[in-house]
Amino acid sequence: xxxxxxxxxxxxxxxxxxxxxxxxxxxxxxxxxxxxxxxxxxxxxxxxxxxxxxxxxxxxxxxxxxxxxxxxxxxxxxxxxxxxxxxxxxxxxxxxxxxxxxxxxxxxxxxxxxxxxxxxxxxxxxxxxxxxxxxxxxxxxxxxxxxxxxxxxxxxxxxxxxxxxxxxxxxxxxxxxxxxxxxxxxxxxxxxxxxxxxxxxxxxxxxxxxxxxxxxxxxxxxxxxxxxxxxxxxxxxxxxxxxxxxxxxxxxxxxxxxxxxxxxxxxxxxxxxxxxxxxxxxxxxxxxxxxxxxxxxxxxxxxxxxxxxxxxxxxxxxxxxxxxxxxxxxxxxxxxxxxxxxxxxxxxxxxxxxxxxxxxxxxxxxxxxxxxxxxxxxxxxxxxxxxxxxxxxxxxxxxxxxxxxxxxxxxxxxxxxxxxxxxxxxxxxxxxxxxxxxxxxxxxxxxxxxxxxxxxxxxxxxxxxxxxxxxxxxxxx
Numbered sequence: 001x002x003x004x005x006x007x008x009x010x011x012x013x014x015x016x017x018x019x020x021x022x023x024x025x026x027x028x029x030x031x032x033x034x035x036x037x038x039x040x041x042x043x044x045x046x047x048x049x050x051x052x053x054x055x056x057x058x059x060x061x062x063x064x065x066x067x068x069x070x071x072x073x074x075x076x077x078x079x080x081x082x083x084x085x086x087x088x089x090x091x092x093x094x095x096x097x098x099x100x101x102x103x104x105x106x107x108x109x110x111x112x113x114x115x116x117x118x119x120x121x122x123x124x125x126x127x128x129x130x131x132x133x134x135x136x137x138x139x140x141x142x143x144x145x146x147x148x149x150x151x152x153x154x155x156x157x158x159x160x161x162x163x164x165x166x167x168x169x170x171x172x173x174x175x176x177x178x179x180x181x182x183x184x185x186x187x188x189x190x191x192x193x194x195x196x197x198x199x200x201x202x203x204x205x206x207x208x209x210x211x212x213x214x215x216x217x218x219x220x221x222x223x224x225x226x227x228x229x230x231x232x233x234x235x236x237x238x239x240x241x242x243x244x245x246x247x248x249x250x251x252x253x254x255x256x257x258x259x260x261x262x263x264x265x266x267x268x269x270x271x272x273x274x275x276x277x278x279x280x281x282x283x284x285x286x287x288x289x290x291x292x293x294x295x296x297x298x299x300x301x302x303x304x305x306x307x308x309x310x311x312x313x314x315x316x317x318x319x320x321x322x323x324x325x326x327x328x329x330x331x332x333x334x335x336x337x338x339x340x341x342x343x344x345x346x347x348x349x350x351x352x353x354x355x356x357x358x359x360x361x362x363x364x365x366x367x368x369x370x371x372x373x374x375x376x377x378x379x380x381x382x383x384x385x386x387x388x389x390x391x392x393x394x395x396x397x398x399x400x401x402x403x404x405x406x407x408x409x410x411x412x413x414x415x416x417x418x419x420x421x422x423x424x425x426x427x428x429x430x431x432x433x434x435x436x437x438x439x440x441x442x443x444x445x446x447x448x449x450x451x452x453x454x455x456x457x458x459x460x461x462x463x464x465x466x467x468x469x470x471x472x473x474x475x476x477x
Contacts, residue, residue: 001200002332003175004210004324008217011075012325016051016295017125017341018060018449019075021145026069028151029129029141030099035393036139037131038104044132045070047112051124052343053115053145054452059237059394061286063112066127067250072099075149079390080286104417109473113234116450120144122157124343124448131409138258147341147349148293172200179333179429186370193364193373194322214321220290221302227287228278235284237395243285250469265332265398268311269409275303276405284397296347296356296389296396299404301327305357308365319365326364327357330377333429338437342389343449345404345440352436353386355407359414360379371423378429379414385432386440388447390454404429 008308030039044082047066049057057063068078073087078086089095096106120126130140132431144155170298174189174196178180186196229249233240252270255261274473283289292301305323309315313445331340334353339345359376366378384407429436 001172001197002335003204004197004201004328006150007148007207007291007293007328007331007335009076010217010220011063011291011295012078012080013148013289013295013298015060015062015284016149016291016293017061017147017343017420018057018148019042019065020285020291020295021125021143021147021151022053022062022127023069023073023075024149024151025127025143025145026066026155027072027127028143029076030070030072031133032141032153033131033139037133039098040133041063041135042102042104043134043449044104045106045111046126046130046132046435047095047129048057048115049113050115050126051119052127052449053125053127054114055452056353056391056394057114059391059451060396062127063108066129067096067106067108070096077176079141080288083286087283094369097215100353101362106208107423117278119445123341124445124450125341134414147339147344148335149291150335156379162223166377172203172346174200174336176329176333178337179377180332182329183370183374191370192322192326192362193329193370194325195245197325201306202324211321214324215317217290217299217324218305218317220288221305224277224282224298226290226303227278228282229274231281231285235281235395236286237393237397239393239395241284241397241401243281245274245281245316248274248277267308272303272307272408272412273309275306276300276408277401279303280396280401280404284395284401292327293335293349293353294342296342296400297350297407297460299401300351300407300411301358301361302356303404303408304362305396307408308362309410312366314365318335323361323365326361326373330357330360331402334381334433334436337430338433341439346387346443346448347389347400348381348384348436349440350389351385351407352405353381354379354404355384355411356380358411359418360407362412362415363418368415368419369423372418372421372474373411374429375421375423375425376411376418377429378432379418380424381429381432381436382427383410383414384434388443389447389449390447390452390456391451392455392458394451 042468046456097103126143174185232246278300289298339349356377360373361374363376401456
């Protein structure tokens with residue numbers, strides 16, 4: 001089981017695999033080099049980007065994320081409003097201050113190398129960082145950003161049978177490797193999915209620490225929706241995509257007390273759309289979001305949680321905690337047995353996974369038993385199978401933002417449909433997860449976050465190719 005502390009992480013947009021992961025890789029590189037030399041021994045640094053990281057790295061600000069990581073910033077603590085200030089000495093003066101203690105010369109045009117036609121063996125999201133030392137030697141490390149902000153190095157990748165995203169936890173009270181085992185544990189011990197996950201989490205951390213973290217995750221999600229509803233303008237990157245959340249929010253507020261809105265049985269869905277749009281516009285703008293389980297699908301779980309908060313009378317803080325714990329179980333199953341990486345299996349691994357997680361969690365909140373929760377998750381995955389990752393221009397904007405709204409509504413419907421049944425379903429959750437993995441393996445690479453197929457090559461001269469040219473500076477918007 002992957003911990004809730006690993007699956008839900010506070011990071012920055014626009015991408016958990018292309019922005020958060022590379023920044024973490026830069027942090028890890030600086031930490032690892034301390035075992036070989038001192039930071040002050042570094043003469044120069046080269047950055048090599050491969051596969052999907054190179055193909056859509058400009059639109060995802062991958063290079064600038066690495067530079068921010070080399071400066072010593074982390075995804076959870078960086079002030080995204082100040083990134084232009086942080087980057088200015090590098091981009092203007094060619095001066096990179098490693099960890100804030102040692103300055104080297106760095107020319108982004110010369111020292112960042114893009115190999116979009118080269119895919120390294122382990123994963124399509126790969127980067128190599130190389131430090132040339134004063135004594136003429138060099139130290140390098142290759143990292144793989146495997147989705148959701150999870151990062152492993154080349155040494156980790158040599159053992160594919162080990163899940164490096166989370167420590168081995170064979171001694172937890174209720175271990176499970178697949179959905180069938182999860183359901184068996186729940187039934188045998190008369191536990192809900194969230195209760196089982198909480199018991200496993202308590203094996204390593206105190207209840208207060210777990211609850212505090214869950215509350216902080218929900219707080220960031222709420223703040224992200226608020227900021228998205230308060231912000232207007234054009235999203236960065238050159239597509240000229242107009243932010244819609246603020247206008248929709250004002251429209252819905254103005255209509256709330258009108259008879260037509262009160263008689264509309266589906267009015268809640270307009271608000272769910274709003275919540276999802278708000279989060280993913282913040283993500284596209286490089287703001288602070290929660291990987292849930294990725295940035296590209298970051299709006300679905302917050303949107304469904306806000307639906308719970310604003311439209312279900314049973315809402316309380318403990319319910320939010322149960323929701324996130326339940327979602328952790330489903331996300332853990334998908335990540336361990338398939339993938340949550342758009343570059344590996346397409347958007348079915350991002351939006352599909354988030355939809356399944358939110359569906360299962362909401363099913364428990366509205367009274368569903370474990371079998372109904374897993375049925376809801378299966379519906380969420382099944383009806384996202386084959387979903388491609390083909391953002392226009394390599395930017396996480398079109399169709400990504402709107403796709404989150406559709407995924408959130410689908411998750412609510414999946415939960416309601418499952419809870420109207422008895423939990424029995426023709427296709428098991430395990431089979432749906434395996435099918436998603438196989439579908440991703442069969443999917444052409446041009447539909448897996450390479451900006452080379454589908455909507456990504458939309459034939460309009462007004463749309464730039466974000467894989468070339470100047471990187472996006474999200475802090476200026």
